Amino acid sequence: MRIVILGAGYAGLRTALDLARLRRTYGLEITIHVVDQHPYHQLIQLLHLTATAGITDQKSIYQLDKLFQGREVERIEGRVQTILPLERRVVLADGRSVEYDRLVIALGSETAFQVPGAREHALPLRTFPDAVALRKHLIRKFSQAATLTDPTELRIAMTTAIVGGGYTGCELAGELAAWADDLCRQTGAPRNEVRIALIEREDHLLPHLGTWASNEAVRRLERLGVNIFLRTPVVRVEPQLLRFADGRILRAGTIVWGAGIRAPALLAEAGFPTDRMGRVLVDRYLRVSGQAAVFAIGDCAAVPDGRGGTLPPTASYAVRQGEHLAEILAAEARGDAPRAYEPVELGEVVSLGPNDAVGNALGVPVTGYPALMLKRGIEEYYRATIESA
Numbered sequence: 001m002r003i004v005i006l007g008a009g010y011a012g013l014r015t016a017l018d019l020a021r022l023r024r025t026y027g028l029e030i031t032i033h034v035v036d037q038h039p040y041h042q043l044i045q046l047l048h049l050t051a052t053a054g055i056t057d058q059k060s061i062y063q064l065d066k067l068f069q070g071r072e073v074e075r076i077e078g079r080v081q082t083i084l085p086l087e088r089r090v091v092l093a094d095g096r097s098v099e100y101d102r103l104v105i106a107l108g109s110e111t112a113f114q115v116p117g118a119r120e121h122a123l124p125l126r127t128f129p130d131a132v133a134l135r136k137h138l139i140r141k142f143s144q145a146a147t148l149t150d151p152t153e154l155r156i157a158m159t160t161a162i163v164g165g166g167y168t169g170c171e172l173a174g175e176l177a178a179w180a181d182d183l184c185r186q187t188g189a190p191r192n193e194v195r196i197a198l199i200e201r202e203d204h205l206l207p208h209l210g211t212w213a214s215n216e217a218v219r220r221l222e223r224l225g226v227n228i229f230l231r232t233p234v235v236r237v238e239p240q241l242l243r244f245a246d247g248r249i250l251r252a253g254t255i256v257w258g259a260g261i262r263a264p265a266l267l268a269e270a271g272f273p274t275d276r277m278g279r280v281l282v283d284r285y286l287r288v289s290g291q292a293a294v295f296a297i298g299d300c301a302a303v304p305d306g307r308g309g310t311l312p313p314t315a316s317y318a319v320r321q322g323e324h325l326a327e328i329l330a331a332e333a334r335g336d337a338p339r340a341y342e343p344v345e346l347g348e349v350v351s352l353g354p355n356d357a358v359g360n361a362l363g364v365p366v367t368g369y370p371a372l373m374l375k376r377g378i379e380e381y382y383r384a385t386i387e388s389a
C-alpha cells in the first residue's frame with residue numbers, strides 16, 4: 001500500500017515518523033512518501049522567536065532528509081497544486097504526478113488577509129521564510145530610524161503594529177518588546193521611541209484560553225510596554241498605515257498580519273466538503289467525509305471535538321492527530337479495525353516574551369515562571385520526539 005502524506009508540518013511529520021516505526025514493529029507492507037514545498041520541517045510555533053532573534057535559524061528548522069535518514073521514508077519536494085481523488089493522484093506545481101492508495105492531507109493553514117490592502121502592505125508570520133523576512137525588515141526599520149531627524153518619520157519607523165490578538169500576535173508582541181533593547185543597541189535607534197501596538201477586533205486576546213487568560217495576557221503585555229487596542233477592527237491597510245472602523249488611523253513602519261487563518265483553497269477545489277475556514281470535514285477516524293482513501297489532520301482539517309464543534313488549530317492537536325492517524329493506517333494495513341480518535345484537552349500555554357507565559361495545564365490556570373517552564377518543557381519534549389522517533 002502506497003501512503004502519501006501531503007505536508008511535513010507538526011501533523012504530517014508525526015504521521016510519517018510513527019508510521020515508519022509501526023511498519024518496523026509489525027512488518028507492514030506499506031511505502032511512505034512525504035510531499036512538502038520545503039526541504040525542512042519548520043517549528044511554526046516558534047516563529048515569533050525566529051523573527052526576533054530569540055532562536056537561531058538552525059534551531060527553527062529541521063532538514064527532512066536528516067529526520068528521515070534510515071527510516072525508508074521517501075521525501076518529495078514540491079508544491080501541491082491539485083488533488084484528484086477520483087484518479088487517486090496529486091499534481092505538483094511543476095507538473096509531476098504522485099499516485100496514492102491512501103492520502104493524508106496535512107497542509108496546515110495560510111494567513112487569511114481579510115481586509116483590503118492587508119496582503120500587499122502587511123507582513124505575515126506563517127512560515128520560516130516569513131519570519132526571516134520580518135526580522136530583516138525590523139532591523140532595516142530600526143537602522144533607518146537611527147538616521148532620521150524628522151519626529152514624524154522617526155515615530156513611524158519605530159512603530160510596529162501587530163494585527164490579531166491570538167497566539168501569533170501575543171507571542172510576537174512579547175518577544176519584540178524584549179528584543180527592542182538589543183535591537184536599539186545594535187542599530188543605534190532610540191529606545192524611548194519604540195512603540196508596539198497589538199490590535200484585536202474582539203474584546204479579548206487569546207480566544208481559546210478564556211477570559212481569565214485574556215485579562216492576564218493584557219496585563220502582562222502592557223507591563224512590557226505593549227499598547228493593546230481591543231474592540232478595534234481594522235478595515236483597510238495602506239502603505240505604513242492602518243485604518244480602523246471608527247475612522248481612526250495608525251501609522252506604522254512595520255505592520256504584521258496575524259489576524260486569521262484559512263486552509264489552502266486547493267482542498268475545496270478538489271471537491272472535498274469544507275467548513276467556512278476552508279478546512280476539510282473529517283469523521284472520528286480522521287477520514288474525509290465521503291472518501292474511503294483520504295484522511296486529513298492538523299490545521300487544514302475540521303476535526304470533531306466530541307461536543308458538537310470542531311477542535312482549534314493548534315500544534316498540540318496536530319501532533320496528536322498525526323500520532324493517531326499513523327495507528328489507524330497501521331491497523332488498516334494489518335487488517336484490524338481502527339480505533340476512533342478521541343481528543344484529549346491537555347491545555348495550552350502562550351509565551352509573553354522570554355520571561356513570562358500564560359495558559360492552562362489540564363484545566364489549571366498557570367502564569368509566570370511555572371507557565372514558562374511548562375512551555376519550554378513542551379518545546380524540548382517535541383524536539384526530542386522528532387529527533388529520536
Ligand SMILES: Cc1cc2nc3c(=O)[nH]c(=O)nc-3n(C[C@H](O)[C@H](O)[C@H](O)COP(=O)(O)OP(=O)(O)OC[C@H]3O[C@@H](n4cnc5c(N)ncnc54)[C@H](O)[C@@H]3O)c2cc1C
Nearest residue numbers: 007009010011037045079080108298299313314315316318
Ligand atoms: C507564531 C505562531 C505561534 C504559534 N504558537 C503556538 C503555540 O504556542 N501552541 C500551539 O499549539 N500552536 C501554536 N501555533 C499554531 C501551530 O503552529 C499550528 O497549529 C500548527 O503548525 C499546525 O500544524 P499542521 O501540521 O497542521 O500545519 P503546519 O505545521 O503549518 O505544516 C504544514 C506543512 O505543509 C506544507 N505545505 C503547505 N502547503 C503546501 C503545498 N501547497 N504544497 C506542499 N507543501 C505545502 C508546509 O510547508 C508545512 O510544512 C502558532 C502559530 C504561529 C504562526
